[in-house]
Amino acid sequence: MNNNTTRAESVAAADAFFETDPESVIRTEFDTDESDAVVVTVVTTVATIVDEAVDAMPPLFNSIDTEAMTELMAHGRHRPHPTLVSFSYHGCYVTVxxxxEIIVVAPPE
Structure with a gap:
């Protein structure tokens, strides 16, 4: 996203890129002041979209270095442009x- 691109334009571009049914995408938020909020929110959001219990989900650290992601989010919140991290988790495509903000795209059926 360059300096002239708005958030709405970038979300629309992402939606067009994924060409997904809007019901297969969940957008949610986490508290940037809470150190573990990003990890908890990713796991609970993916559990919701794949219709599984949170305690049945595989550990997130198997997909991404959760400490590094948490640090990136903490340091990035004070920058003029957002820091984005994208990865796959339990068949879903996740962008933090x-x-x-977190966007989770459900796995293809």
């Missing part, structure tokens, strides 16, 4: 923003 240092602005406290």
């Amino acid at each position: 923003s240092s602005r406290g």
Whole structure:
């Protein structure tokens, strides 16, 4: 996203890129002041979209270095542009923003 691209334009571009049914995408937020909020929110959001219990989910650290992601989000929240991290978890495509936003795209059926 360049300096002239708005958040709405970038979300629309992401939606077009994924060409997904809107019901297969969940957008949620986490509290950027809570150190473990990003990890908890990713796991609970993915559990919701794949319809599984949170305690049945595989550890997130098997997909991404959770400590590094937490640090990136903490440091990125004070920058003029958001820090974004994208990865796969339990078949879903996840993007996390240092602005406290998470987008999860469900796995293809």
